[in-house]
Amino acid sequence: MNFIGQILPVDGYIVSQKETLPVDYAKSLTHLYQPLLGIKAIALYQTLLHDIDLNQEQAPQTHHTLMNYLDLPLDEIFQARLKLEGIGLLKTYKQNWESSDLYTYELQSPFAPSNFFKDAMLSQLLYHHLGDQKFELLKNYYGRQTTPGYGVNITAAFSEVFQTFTPSAEILEVDD
Numbered sequence: 535m536n537f538i539g540q541i542l543p544v545d546g547y548i549v550s551q552k553e554t555l556p557v558d559y560a561k562s563l564t565h566l567y568q569p570l571l572g573i574k575a576i577a578l579y580q581t582l583l584h585d586i587d588l589n590q591e592q593a594p595q596t597h598h599t600l601m602n603y604l605d606l607p608l609d610e611i612f613q614a615r616l617k618l619e620g621i622g623l624l625k626t627y628k629q630n631w632e633s634s635d636l637y638t639y640e641l642q643s644p645f646a647p648s649n650f651f652k653d654a655m656l657s658q659l660l661y662h663h664l665g666d667q668k669f670e671l672l673k674n675y676y677g678r679q680t681t682p683g684y685g686v687n688i689t690a691a692f693s694e695v696f697q698t699f700t701p702s703a704e705i706l707e708v709d710d
Contacts, residue, residue, distance in 0.1 A: 540612045543601060546594035547637040549585045556646035565672055566650045569663045571621060575614040577604055579623055582639050594636055615639075621656075647676035 556562065568576045581603050585595065601608055618624035627638040644650075651657050651673050661669045 541597050541608055541637070542634060543596060543598035543608060545597050545635045545637060546631050547597060547600065547639055548589045548594045549582045549639045549641065551583070551586055551641040553643040555643050558647055559644050561676075562644045562647045562650060566647060566660060566676070567621065567623070567644055570659055571617045572614070574604070574606060574610060575617040578611060578614040579618055579641070583641055594631070651677040
């Protein structure tokens with residue numbers, strides 16, 4: 535597939551993020567996502583993540599700047615972007631901007647390492663890429679329970695502690 539010309543160096547971009555990242559997102563990106571996506575896609579994700587602060591200080595940046603940050607040609611950046619989109623780490627929006635296009639890159643939060651292995655597709659893909667031995671090592675390390683040996687969980691549920699109510703029609707009516 536020819537990726538040249540899909541994005542132009544003069545096209546602008548801004549970065550947004552709606553979700554907060556898990557505390558151990560860097561471990562997840564390095565050990566779990568990077569074998570699936572490659573270093574270029576992870577570098578793009580991390581660069582965009584750290585560009586969020588810059589977006590609030592100035593106008594949109596150009597993809598030429600991104601090329602300089604990553605020391606990659608634009609077609610490789612486009613391929614890396616597609617990988618991030620495909621695995622669910624990035625949503626991309628496009629609009630007209632001045633005499634070129636403006637892309638909004640909305641970063642999606644990666645799974646925390648302990649939750650990564652609960653996704654059957656990602657687990658199977660990682661197994662396929664790493665093989666049995668390395669996959670089991672990572673799964674045993676990151677997939678273990680965070681509270682081993684604490685006993686049975688008897689934490690009270692919200693409904694056990696707080697009484698809920700159904701508003702009556704009288705309360706919902708507004709007096710004029």
